Amino acid sequence: MTSPADVGIRTVTEDGLREWTRALSTGFLRSPEVTDTELEARRGGFLPGRMLGAYDGERCVATFRSFPQELSVGGGATVSADAISNVTVTSTHRRRGILTRMMAQDLAAAKERGDVVATLIAAEYRIYGRYGFGPATWASEWTIDVPRAGLDPRWSGPADGGRIDLVDAADVRKLGPELHTRLARQQPGAVSRDERWWQVNTGVVRFGESWDEPFYAVHRSADGEVDGLVSYEADDKWDAKQPQDTADVNWLIAATPAAERALWQYLCSIDWITKVKTGWRAPDDLLPFFLPDPRAARLTTHADWLWVRILDVVRALEARPYDGTGSGAVGGSRGLVLEVVDAAGFAGGRYRLEVSAEGVGFCTPGVRDAAEITLDVRELAALWLGDESAVRLAALGRVREERAGAARVADALLRTSRRPWCPDIF
Numbered sequence: 001m002t003s004p005a006d007v008g009i010r011t012v013t014e015d016g017l018r019e020w021t022r023a024l025s026t027g028f029l030r031s032p033e034v035t036d037t038e039l040e041a042r043r044g045g046f047l048p049g050r051m052l053g054a055y056d057g058e059r060c061v062a063t064f065r066s067f068p069q070e071l072s073v074g075g076g077a078t079v080s081a082d083a084i085s086n087v088t089v090t091s092t093h094r095r096r097g098i099l100t101r102m103m104a105q106d107l108a109a110a111k112e113r114g115d116v117v118a119t120l121i122a123a124e125y126r127i128y129g130r131y132g133f134g135p136a137t138w139a140s141e142w143t144i145d146v147p148r149a150g151l152d153p154r155w156s157g158p159a160d161g162g163r164i165d166l167v168d169a170a171d172v173r174k175l176g177p178e179l180h181t182r183l184a185r186q187q188p189g190a191v192s193r194d195e196r197w198w199q200v201n202t203g204v205v206r207f208g209e210s211w212d213e214p215f216y217a218v219h220r221s222a223d224g225e226v227d228g229l230v231s232y233e234a235d236d237k238w239d240a241k242q243p244q245d246t247a248d249v250n251w252l253i254a255a256t257p258a259a260e261r262a263l264w265q266y267l268c269s270i271d272w273i274t275k276v277k278t279g280w281r282a283p284d285d286l287l288p289f290f291l292p293d294p295r296a297a298r299l300t301t302h303a304d305w306l307w308v309r310i311l312d313v314v315r316a317l318e319a320r321p322y323d324g325t326g327s328g329a330v331g332g333s334r335g336l337v338l339e340v341v342d343a344a345g346f347a348g349g350r351y352r353l354e355v356s357a358e359g360v361g362f363c364t365p366g367v368r369d370a371a372e373i374t375l376d377v378r379e380l381a382a383l384w385l386g387d388e389s390a391v392r393l394a395a396l397g398r399v400r401e402e403r404a405g406a407a408r409v410a411d412a413l414l415r416t417s418r419r420p421w422c423p424d425i426f
């Protein structure tokens, strides 16, 4: 067996895409055959310098890809992210440190570029904490038992002058980007969708030989503005002459609660549909409470979703808006001194976070004041967008209070009234 040192990591050239794609499929337990269709799709997403492969001789045995992304942090602000995807190590070469080497190389490059964070959606919970990532957003999936929901079976279109129309893929590519930007601006945890995202998700770019066109429905407000869009599929299930179709939501985005309600109501009103599978929603989604009987929406999955690795603490903490000032939480003190531990050396140090009455954060690095709270950079990632509670992490022994009550101050500063949510998988 080759020693780990003989497995070289290098950036992938366009010529090497077929071999790299074969390794990617192998790692994800898909057929290793690389079709010309898939190769063409991969070529379209090729970013020089951002794809890594590990090679044992000429054979690619590990894959890693990153691409530029904007991560919304609330209040219309975003930070630049190094989005990581397509991470695989072939089973013959696992647990020999190959991922660790690829990750170190990619994160160093991201830091050098000036990215504020790195992001990923983790296949398994236990992989990425060791590299400084923490779960910054969670996602929930419900299955709605439509007959139990208590909705009025009579005509149920929007009563506020809005309307719902079915549209086709070309309309989605035209209308979707602006609507998504509108949603992302107000949704901490949302990530940017580039033109390619819309092409992949409307069948223009295809990885497989077949594509089943989904249904698309748009919600327009009373003044004609597009403020909601859903992509869904339906199976064709019958049981004893009774229609038992499930509507499977690929994605649903809405910029207003009215649009969101109208689209769920629409999905639950389609004849033959007895179940609606919601896809990945915010953990505090409005959905169950739109239904007269919220228990008709059964929670089928609740799991960590977007993992974040903070590379630049100052820019991360200054980018997001703050609801609270943290004032008065501990003996009238305002702000917080955090000791951030980062074994990889990207973001460690002592920082003071202060928040003005207007909700603007100021972060000073290298302060000499005594730390009030000590935490690893992965815990800071879980707290950063407001989802996790420092008091909870302190109870778990993952945040250390150097001053009694400091975790409560952290919560008063960092927590948000609605939870962050990332609607996408990448």
Ligand SMILES: CC(=O)SCCNC(=O)CCNC(=O)[C@H](O)C(C)(C)COP(=O)(O)OP(=O)(O)OC[C@H]1O[C@@H](n2cnc3c(N)ncnc32)[C@H](O)[C@@H]1OP(=O)(O)O
Pocket (backbone or CB within 6 Å): 027, 028, 084, 085, 086, 087, 088, 089, 090, 093, 094, 095, 096, 097, 098, 099, 100, 101, 120, 121, 122, 123, 124, 126, 127, 130
């Ligand atoms: C963003 C994404 O793309 S998510 C998709 C991730 N990919 C997959 O899940 C595909 C299947 N799995 C794989 O390809 C590989 O097993 C990987 C990529 C998860 C790990 O690659 P490896 O090269 O084996 O990891 P590496 O040897 O660098 O492991 C480093 C450490 O992480 C641990 N580790 C790695 N994977 C796992 C895991 N799935 N569960 C628990 N621990 C893990 C190792 O035990 C090791 O621990 P140690 O440092 O204490 O010894």
